[in-house]
Amino acid sequence: MPELPEVETVVRDLRPKIVGRRIASVRVGKKSLRTKWSASWGAKIRGRRIEVARRRGKWIVFDLTGDCSLVFHLGMTGRLTVHSTNEIPAPHTHLRFNVERGEELRFNDIRRFGSATFYANAKALENSFERSRLGPEPFDLDAEYWRERLAATNRCIKAVLLDQTVVAGVGNIYADESLFEAELHPARLASDLADLEADRLRVAVKSVLRQAIEQRGSSIRNYVGGSGLKGRYQDEFRVYGRAGDPCPCCRTPIARIRLAGRSTHYCPKCQRSSSK
Numbered sequence: 001m002p003e004l005p006e007v008e009t010v011v012r013d014l015r016p017k018i019v020g021r022r023i024a025s026v027r028v029g030k031k032s033l034r035t036k037w038s039a040s041w042g043a044k045i046r047g048r049r050i051e052v053a054r055r056r057g058k059w060i061v062f063d064l065t066g067d068c069s070l071v072f073h074l075g076m077t078g079r080l081t082v083h084s085t086n087e088i089p090a091p092h093t094h095l096r097f098n099v100e101r102g103e104e105l106r107f108n109d110i111r112r113f114g115s116a117t118f119y120a121n122a123k124a125l126e127n128s129f130e131r132s133r134l135g136p137e138p139f140d141l142d143a144e145y146w147r148e149r150l151a152a153t154n155r156c157i158k159a160v161l162l163d164q165t166v167v168a169g170v171g172n173i174y175a176d177e178s179l180f181e182a183e184l185h186p187a188r189l190a191s192d193l194a195d196l197e198a199d200r201l202r203v204a205v206k207s208v209l210r211q212a213i214e215q216r217g218s219s220i221r222n223y224v225g226g227s228g229l230k231g232r233y234q235d236e237f238r239v240y241g242r243a244g245d246p247c248p249c250c251r252t253p254i255a256r257i258r259l260a261g262r263s264t265h266y267c268p269k270c271q272r273s274s275s276k
Contacts, residue, residue: 002074004138004169004209006217006231007055010080013226014105015053017082018062021099022049029094033107034075035115037095044118045070050099057134057168067121071128074223075113081106081228133165138205141167147198150190157193157201158186159260170205172262173218176240178205179266185273186264187257211236239265 002010026042045064052063060072060080072080083089085102095107095116107116119125136145149166150157160166161175170178179186181204184197193201217223217231225231234241238248243256247267255268 001076002223003171005212006223007058008213009217010226011055018050024098027096033112033115035117041118069119069125071117073115077111078109078114135166135168146202150198153190156187157190160190173240176265178208180239185271186266
């Protein structure tokens with residue numbers, strides 16, 4: 001599933017292509033996405049201009065004129081790209097938004113776990129995020145908030161990083177890479193972390209995400225950015241997906257275990273299971 005760096009890359013790619021344009025029409029495919037597109041939404045967005053393209057967690061938000069919003073989630077295999085209206089749509093293209101100038105914004109999703117949803121006003125969108133208890137952005141993490149959330153749970157720190165109600169946007173790849181950066185074992189209990197360790201992890205998360213954004217995210221399956229280009233950060237992985245390979249720091253073989261229902265990669269020497 002695309003994580004924060006991949007979603008941010010899509011938004012940055014699309015912003016110069018679609019902001020300021022009006023949605024002239026919408027064409028809907030025969031198969032539904034995770035959230036079924038309502039026929040009434042097409043009429044409500046038709047003629048509205050895209051004013052802002054932004055990201056919230058793993059969500060892509062287009063703010064339209066009239067205080068309404070069009071919100072996308074890429075699911076596991078979703079792609080949101082701009083194409084000429086003359087270009088034949090690829091298989092699994094489920095939504096096509098004509099954005100004038102002979103171009104379309106197309107949502108393609110092989111597995112159909114993605115979604116596109118219309119919100120009539122900013123309050124409705126904010127209420128949706130509040131109902132899902134979406135946590136703060138990693139780049140906005142307050143040190144005291146972060147320490148308190150870690151201290152309040154007996155879950156392992158890998159599970160906490162994956163919890164979107166604690167911090168939004170981090171997934172399996174960047175949780176593993178951030179824990180390696182912070183030199184913390186993924187199975188350690190969050191409540192056992194000292195304040196300095198919690199601070200080290202908070203800084204590591206921001207650092208890893210920024211590096212990944214600079215590399216346009218990670219393309220390990222279907223992901224491409226909003227311009228159709230793949231990411232490059234998969235070439236920089238230090239632990240994720242490298243079980244059995246030597247650690248880039250100490251040459252110890254990278255280990256893999258299962259935590260919080262996900263495969264987890266770490267260095268047994270650099271990320272010891274006890275506090276340093």
